[in-house]
Amino acid sequence: MAHHQNIVILTGAGVSAESGLGTFRDAGGIWTKYDLEEVATPEGFARNPALVHEFYNARRANCLDAHHNEAHTALGRLQAEHPGRVTLITQNIDDLHERGGATGVVHMHGELLRALCAACAHRWDAPREMDPTAPCPSCNAAATRPDIVWFGEIPYHMDEIYSLLTEADLFVAIGTSGTVYPAAGFVSEARAMGIATLEINLEPSEGSALFDRTLHGPATETVPEWVEGVLGA
Structure with missing residues:
Protein backbone atom coordinates (compact mmCIF):
# COMPACT_ATOMS: atom_id res chain seq x y z
CA MET A 1 0.00 0.00 0.00
CA ALA A 2 1.39 3.40 -1.00
CA HIS A 3 2.40 5.69 1.82
CA HIS A 4 0.51 8.98 1.79
CA GLN A 5 1.69 11.99 3.75
CA ASN A 6 -1.43 14.13 3.61
CA ILE A 7 -4.79 12.36 3.74
CA VAL A 8 -8.08 14.25 3.45
CA ILE A 9 -11.15 12.22 4.41
CA LEU A 10 -14.77 13.15 3.68
CA THR A 11 -17.36 11.29 5.74
CA GLY A 12 -21.12 11.04 5.30
CA ALA A 13 -24.10 9.47 7.00
CA GLY A 14 -22.89 5.92 6.34
CA VAL A 15 -20.19 6.32 9.01
CA SER A 16 -22.77 6.98 11.74
CA ALA A 17 -25.55 4.70 10.46
CA GLU A 18 -24.30 1.73 12.51
CA SER A 19 -24.48 3.93 15.62
CA GLY A 20 -28.22 4.24 15.06
CA LEU A 21 -28.17 7.61 13.33
CA GLY A 22 -30.21 7.09 10.19
CA ALA A 66 -25.87 7.22 20.46
CA HIS A 67 -22.37 5.78 20.82
CA HIS A 68 -19.49 6.15 18.40
CA ASN A 69 -18.60 2.98 16.54
CA GLU A 70 -15.48 1.17 15.32
CA ALA A 71 -15.26 3.35 12.20
CA HIS A 72 -15.14 6.56 14.26
CA THR A 73 -12.54 5.03 16.58
CA ALA A 74 -10.39 3.83 13.69
CA LEU A 75 -10.36 7.28 12.08
CA GLY A 76 -9.43 8.87 15.41
CA ARG A 77 -6.60 6.36 15.70
CA LEU A 78 -5.42 7.08 12.14
CA GLN A 79 -5.30 10.78 12.91
CA ALA A 80 -3.32 10.16 16.10
CA GLU A 81 -0.85 7.59 14.78
CA HIS A 82 -0.28 8.46 11.12
CA PRO A 83 3.09 10.20 10.71
CA GLY A 84 1.64 12.59 8.16
CA ARG A 85 -1.43 14.80 8.27
CA VAL A 86 -4.99 13.42 8.41
CA THR A 87 -7.89 15.85 8.07
CA LEU A 88 -11.51 14.85 8.61
CA ILE A 89 -14.23 16.75 6.77
CA THR A 90 -17.75 15.59 7.56
CA GLN A 91 -21.20 16.12 6.14
CA ASN A 92 -22.55 14.74 9.43
CA ILE A 93 -23.90 17.03 12.12
CA ASP A 94 -23.27 14.61 15.01
CA ASP A 95 -20.19 14.65 17.28
CA LEU A 96 -19.31 10.96 16.98
CA HIS A 97 -15.99 11.62 15.23
CA GLU A 98 -14.90 13.70 18.21
CA ARG A 99 -16.09 11.02 20.62
CA GLY A 100 -14.06 8.53 18.60
CA GLY A 101 -10.91 10.56 19.27
CA ALA A 102 -10.73 12.81 16.20
CA THR A 103 -9.68 16.44 16.50
CA GLY A 104 -10.11 19.48 14.28
CA VAL A 105 -13.07 17.95 12.42
CA VAL A 106 -14.39 20.27 9.71
CA HIS A 107 -18.20 20.23 9.97
CA MET A 108 -19.33 21.51 6.57
CA HIS A 109 -23.04 21.12 7.38
CA GLY A 110 -22.90 22.52 10.91
CA VAL A 149 -26.65 24.25 7.09
CA TRP A 150 -30.09 23.86 5.56
CA PHE A 151 -31.07 23.19 1.97
CA GLY A 152 -30.46 26.35 -0.03
CA GLU A 153 -27.68 27.55 2.30
CA ILE A 154 -23.96 27.51 1.56
CA PRO A 155 -21.96 24.85 3.44
CA TYR A 156 -19.45 26.08 6.00
CA HIS A 157 -15.67 26.24 5.57
CA MET A 158 -15.67 25.82 1.76
CA ASP A 159 -12.52 27.93 1.19
CA GLU A 160 -10.68 25.92 3.86
CA ILE A 161 -11.90 22.63 2.37
CA TYR A 162 -10.71 23.44 -1.15
CA SER A 163 -7.38 24.58 0.28
CA LEU A 164 -7.06 21.30 2.18
CA LEU A 165 -7.83 19.34 -0.99
CA THR A 166 -5.05 21.07 -2.91
CA GLU A 167 -2.55 19.94 -0.27
CA ALA A 168 -3.68 16.28 -0.16
CA ASP A 169 -2.02 13.31 -1.81
CA LEU A 170 -4.96 11.00 -0.97
CA PHE A 171 -8.67 11.84 -0.88
CA VAL A 172 -10.98 9.31 0.77
CA ALA A 173 -14.79 9.43 0.77
CA ILE A 174 -16.41 7.24 3.43
CA GLY A 175 -20.12 6.50 3.80
CA THR A 176 -21.35 9.22 1.49
CA SER A 177 -23.88 8.83 -1.31
CA GLY A 178 -22.04 11.07 -3.74
CA THR A 179 -25.23 12.91 -4.66
CA VAL A 180 -25.14 16.10 -2.54
CA TYR A 181 -23.08 18.96 -3.92
CA PRO A 182 -20.63 20.52 -3.37
CA ALA A 183 -19.23 17.49 -1.50
CA ALA A 184 -20.09 15.16 -4.38
CA GLY A 185 -17.71 17.16 -6.56
CA PHE A 186 -14.66 16.76 -4.32
CA VAL A 187 -13.53 13.54 -6.05
CA SER A 188 -13.51 15.28 -9.43
CA GLU A 189 -11.53 18.16 -7.95
CA ALA A 190 -9.02 15.68 -6.51
CA ARG A 191 -8.71 13.77 -9.78
CA ALA A 192 -8.12 16.99 -11.69
CA MET A 193 -5.19 17.72 -9.37
CA GLY A 194 -3.73 14.23 -9.74
CA ILE A 195 -4.59 13.22 -6.17
CA ALA A 196 -5.16 9.51 -5.46
CA THR A 197 -8.78 8.72 -4.53
CA LEU A 198 -10.52 5.99 -2.56
CA GLU A 199 -14.19 5.30 -1.83
CA ILE A 200 -15.21 3.28 1.23
CA ASN A 201 -18.95 2.66 1.23
CA LEU A 202 -21.57 0.06 2.01
CA GLU A 203 -22.23 -0.23 -1.72
CA PRO A 204 -21.06 1.65 -4.82
CA SER A 205 -22.17 5.29 -4.82
CA GLU A 206 -23.33 7.21 -7.88
CA GLY A 207 -19.78 8.48 -8.29
CA SER A 208 -17.91 5.23 -7.62
CA ALA A 209 -16.47 5.09 -11.13
CA LEU A 210 -14.61 8.35 -10.46
CA PHE A 211 -12.47 6.80 -7.71
CA ASP A 212 -9.15 5.03 -8.26
CA ARG A 213 -10.05 2.38 -5.68
CA THR A 214 -13.23 1.30 -3.90
CA LEU A 215 -13.85 -0.79 -0.78
CA HIS A 216 -17.40 -1.94 -0.09
CA GLY A 217 -18.98 -3.23 3.11
CA PRO A 218 -20.15 -1.98 6.52
CA ALA A 219 -18.12 1.00 7.77
CA THR A 220 -17.40 -0.73 11.10
CA GLU A 221 -15.54 -3.45 9.18
CA THR A 222 -14.05 -1.72 6.13
CA VAL A 223 -12.75 1.44 7.82
CA PRO A 224 -10.76 -0.33 10.60
CA GLU A 225 -9.30 -2.75 8.02
CA TRP A 226 -8.23 0.13 5.78
CA VAL A 227 -6.73 2.06 8.71
CA GLU A 228 -4.74 -1.03 9.76
CA GLY A 229 -3.37 -1.22 6.24
CA VAL A 230 -2.38 2.46 6.18
CA LEU A 231 -0.69 2.36 9.58
CA GLY A 232 1.08 -0.88 8.71
CA ALA A 233 2.34 0.39 5.34
Whole structure:
Protein backbone atom coordinates (compact mmCIF):
# COMPACT_ATOMS: atom_id res chain seq x y z
CA MET A 1 0.00 0.00 0.00
CA ALA A 2 1.39 3.40 -1.00
CA HIS A 3 2.40 5.69 1.82
CA HIS A 4 0.51 8.98 1.79
CA GLN A 5 1.69 11.99 3.75
CA ASN A 6 -1.43 14.13 3.61
CA ILE A 7 -4.79 12.36 3.74
CA VAL A 8 -8.08 14.25 3.45
CA ILE A 9 -11.15 12.22 4.41
CA LEU A 10 -14.77 13.15 3.68
CA THR A 11 -17.36 11.29 5.74
CA GLY A 12 -21.12 11.04 5.30
CA ALA A 13 -24.10 9.47 7.00
CA GLY A 14 -22.89 5.92 6.34
CA VAL A 15 -20.19 6.32 9.01
CA SER A 16 -22.77 6.98 11.74
CA ALA A 17 -25.55 4.70 10.46
CA GLU A 18 -24.30 1.73 12.51
CA SER A 19 -24.48 3.93 15.62
CA GLY A 20 -28.22 4.24 15.06
CA LEU A 21 -28.17 7.61 13.33
CA GLY A 22 -30.21 7.09 10.19
CA THR A 23 -29.33 8.26 6.72
CA PHE A 24 -31.67 10.44 4.66
CA ARG A 25 -32.90 7.43 2.74
CA ASP A 26 -33.64 5.00 5.58
CA ALA A 27 -37.17 3.61 5.35
CA GLY A 28 -39.08 4.45 8.50
CA GLY A 29 -36.34 6.77 9.74
CA ILE A 30 -36.82 10.16 11.36
CA TRP A 31 -36.46 11.91 7.99
CA THR A 32 -39.52 10.08 6.61
CA LYS A 33 -41.80 11.53 9.31
CA TYR A 34 -41.24 15.15 8.27
CA ASP A 35 -41.40 17.21 5.10
CA LEU A 36 -37.83 18.39 4.55
CA GLU A 37 -39.08 21.65 3.04
CA GLU A 38 -40.71 22.40 6.39
CA VAL A 39 -37.88 21.43 8.75
CA ALA A 40 -34.62 21.83 6.82
CA THR A 41 -34.92 25.13 4.95
CA PRO A 42 -34.73 28.77 6.06
CA GLU A 43 -38.24 29.25 4.68
CA GLY A 44 -39.60 26.40 6.79
CA PHE A 45 -37.99 27.91 9.89
CA ALA A 46 -39.54 31.30 9.13
CA ARG A 47 -42.97 29.69 8.80
CA ASN A 48 -42.88 27.40 11.82
CA PRO A 49 -39.82 27.59 14.08
CA ALA A 50 -41.48 25.37 16.70
CA LEU A 51 -41.77 22.49 14.21
CA VAL A 52 -38.14 22.88 13.17
CA HIS A 53 -37.00 22.81 16.79
CA GLU A 54 -39.17 19.75 17.44
CA PHE A 55 -37.43 17.95 14.58
CA TYR A 56 -33.91 18.90 15.65
CA ASN A 57 -34.63 18.25 19.32
CA ALA A 58 -35.48 14.68 18.31
CA ARG A 59 -32.32 14.39 16.24
CA ARG A 60 -30.21 15.89 19.06
CA ALA A 61 -31.62 13.39 21.57
CA ASN A 62 -30.86 10.59 19.10
CA CYS A 63 -27.29 11.87 18.76
CA LEU A 64 -26.69 12.32 22.49
CA ASP A 65 -27.95 8.82 23.23
CA ALA A 66 -25.87 7.22 20.46
CA HIS A 67 -22.37 5.78 20.82
CA HIS A 68 -19.49 6.15 18.40
CA ASN A 69 -18.60 2.98 16.54
CA GLU A 70 -15.48 1.17 15.32
CA ALA A 71 -15.26 3.35 12.20
CA HIS A 72 -15.14 6.56 14.26
CA THR A 73 -12.54 5.03 16.58
CA ALA A 74 -10.39 3.83 13.69
CA LEU A 75 -10.36 7.28 12.08
CA GLY A 76 -9.43 8.87 15.41
CA ARG A 77 -6.60 6.36 15.70
CA LEU A 78 -5.42 7.08 12.14
CA GLN A 79 -5.30 10.78 12.91
CA ALA A 80 -3.32 10.16 16.10
CA GLU A 81 -0.85 7.59 14.78
CA HIS A 82 -0.28 8.46 11.12
CA PRO A 83 3.09 10.20 10.71
CA GLY A 84 1.64 12.59 8.16
CA ARG A 85 -1.43 14.80 8.27
CA VAL A 86 -4.99 13.42 8.41
CA THR A 87 -7.89 15.85 8.07
CA LEU A 88 -11.51 14.85 8.61
CA ILE A 89 -14.23 16.75 6.77
CA THR A 90 -17.75 15.59 7.56
CA GLN A 91 -21.20 16.12 6.14
CA ASN A 92 -22.55 14.74 9.43
CA ILE A 93 -23.90 17.03 12.12
CA ASP A 94 -23.27 14.61 15.01
CA ASP A 95 -20.19 14.65 17.28
CA LEU A 96 -19.31 10.96 16.98
CA HIS A 97 -15.99 11.62 15.23
CA GLU A 98 -14.90 13.70 18.21
CA ARG A 99 -16.09 11.02 20.62
CA GLY A 100 -14.06 8.53 18.60
CA GLY A 101 -10.91 10.56 19.27
CA ALA A 102 -10.73 12.81 16.20
CA THR A 103 -9.68 16.44 16.50
CA GLY A 104 -10.11 19.48 14.28
CA VAL A 105 -13.07 17.95 12.42
CA VAL A 106 -14.39 20.27 9.71
CA HIS A 107 -18.20 20.23 9.97
CA MET A 108 -19.33 21.51 6.57
CA HIS A 109 -23.04 21.12 7.38
CA GLY A 110 -22.90 22.52 10.91
CA GLU A 111 -23.24 20.86 14.30
CA LEU A 112 -26.34 19.52 16.02
CA LEU A 113 -24.93 20.38 19.43
CA ARG A 114 -24.45 24.05 18.58
CA ALA A 115 -26.96 26.91 18.41
CA LEU A 116 -26.99 29.93 16.13
CA CYS A 117 -28.77 33.27 16.44
CA ALA A 118 -30.51 34.08 13.16
CA ALA A 119 -30.44 37.78 14.13
CA CYS A 120 -26.80 38.41 15.09
CA ALA A 121 -25.00 35.14 14.08
CA HIS A 122 -23.76 34.46 17.63
CA ARG A 123 -23.02 30.76 18.25
CA TRP A 124 -23.06 28.75 21.48
CA ASP A 125 -23.48 25.22 22.82
CA ALA A 126 -27.05 24.05 22.34
CA PRO A 127 -29.05 22.62 25.25
CA ARG A 128 -30.57 19.16 24.80
CA GLU A 129 -33.90 20.80 23.94
CA MET A 130 -34.08 24.10 22.13
CA ASP A 131 -37.05 26.45 22.23
CA PRO A 132 -37.96 29.09 19.61
CA THR A 133 -38.75 31.61 22.36
CA ALA A 134 -35.32 31.26 24.03
CA PRO A 135 -33.35 34.52 23.77
CA CYS A 136 -29.91 34.74 22.19
CA PRO A 137 -27.31 35.09 24.99
CA SER A 138 -25.60 37.84 22.97
CA CYS A 139 -28.34 40.08 21.51
CA ASN A 140 -31.40 38.78 23.40
CA ALA A 141 -33.42 38.24 20.20
CA ALA A 142 -35.81 35.28 20.14
CA ALA A 143 -34.19 34.04 16.92
CA THR A 144 -32.42 30.90 18.08
CA ARG A 145 -31.96 28.17 15.46
CA PRO A 146 -29.83 25.04 15.23
CA ASP A 147 -26.36 25.75 13.82
CA ILE A 148 -27.13 23.57 10.79
CA VAL A 149 -26.65 24.25 7.09
CA TRP A 150 -30.09 23.86 5.56
CA PHE A 151 -31.07 23.19 1.97
CA GLY A 152 -30.46 26.35 -0.03
CA GLU A 153 -27.68 27.55 2.30
CA ILE A 154 -23.96 27.51 1.56
CA PRO A 155 -21.96 24.85 3.44
CA TYR A 156 -19.45 26.08 6.00
CA HIS A 157 -15.67 26.24 5.57
CA MET A 158 -15.67 25.82 1.76
CA ASP A 159 -12.52 27.93 1.19
CA GLU A 160 -10.68 25.92 3.86
CA ILE A 161 -11.90 22.63 2.37
CA TYR A 162 -10.71 23.44 -1.15
CA SER A 163 -7.38 24.58 0.28
CA LEU A 164 -7.06 21.30 2.18
CA LEU A 165 -7.83 19.34 -0.99
CA THR A 166 -5.05 21.07 -2.91
CA GLU A 167 -2.55 19.94 -0.27
CA ALA A 168 -3.68 16.28 -0.16
CA ASP A 169 -2.02 13.31 -1.81
CA LEU A 170 -4.96 11.00 -0.97
CA PHE A 171 -8.67 11.84 -0.88
CA VAL A 172 -10.98 9.31 0.77
CA ALA A 173 -14.79 9.43 0.77
CA ILE A 174 -16.41 7.24 3.43
CA GLY A 175 -20.12 6.50 3.80
CA THR A 176 -21.35 9.22 1.49
CA SER A 177 -23.88 8.83 -1.31
CA GLY A 178 -22.04 11.07 -3.74
CA THR A 179 -25.23 12.91 -4.66
CA VAL A 180 -25.14 16.10 -2.54
CA TYR A 181 -23.08 18.96 -3.92
CA PRO A 182 -20.63 20.52 -3.37
CA ALA A 183 -19.23 17.49 -1.50
CA ALA A 184 -20.09 15.16 -4.38
CA GLY A 185 -17.71 17.16 -6.56
CA PHE A 186 -14.66 16.76 -4.32
CA VAL A 187 -13.53 13.54 -6.05
CA SER A 188 -13.51 15.28 -9.43
CA GLU A 189 -11.53 18.16 -7.95
CA ALA A 190 -9.02 15.68 -6.51
CA ARG A 191 -8.71 13.77 -9.78
CA ALA A 192 -8.12 16.99 -11.69
CA MET A 193 -5.19 17.72 -9.37
CA GLY A 194 -3.73 14.23 -9.74
CA ILE A 195 -4.59 13.22 -6.17
CA ALA A 196 -5.16 9.51 -5.46
CA THR A 197 -8.78 8.72 -4.53
CA LEU A 198 -10.52 5.99 -2.56
CA GLU A 199 -14.19 5.30 -1.83
CA ILE A 200 -15.21 3.28 1.23
CA ASN A 201 -18.95 2.66 1.23
CA LEU A 202 -21.57 0.06 2.01
CA GLU A 203 -22.23 -0.23 -1.72
CA PRO A 204 -21.06 1.65 -4.82
CA SER A 205 -22.17 5.29 -4.82
CA GLU A 206 -23.33 7.21 -7.88
CA GLY A 207 -19.78 8.48 -8.29
CA SER A 208 -17.91 5.23 -7.62
CA ALA A 209 -16.47 5.09 -11.13
CA LEU A 210 -14.61 8.35 -10.46
CA PHE A 211 -12.47 6.80 -7.71
CA ASP A 212 -9.15 5.03 -8.26
CA ARG A 213 -10.05 2.38 -5.68
CA THR A 214 -13.23 1.30 -3.90
CA LEU A 215 -13.85 -0.79 -0.78
CA HIS A 216 -17.40 -1.94 -0.09
CA GLY A 217 -18.98 -3.23 3.11
CA PRO A 218 -20.15 -1.98 6.52
CA ALA A 219 -18.12 1.00 7.77
CA THR A 220 -17.40 -0.73 11.10
CA GLU A 221 -15.54 -3.45 9.18
CA THR A 222 -14.05 -1.72 6.13
CA VAL A 223 -12.75 1.44 7.82
CA PRO A 224 -10.76 -0.33 10.60
CA GLU A 225 -9.30 -2.75 8.02
CA TRP A 226 -8.23 0.13 5.78
CA VAL A 227 -6.73 2.06 8.71
CA GLU A 228 -4.74 -1.03 9.76
CA GLY A 229 -3.37 -1.22 6.24
CA VAL A 230 -2.38 2.46 6.18
CA LEU A 231 -0.69 2.36 9.58
CA GLY A 232 1.08 -0.88 8.71
CA ALA A 233 2.34 0.39 5.34
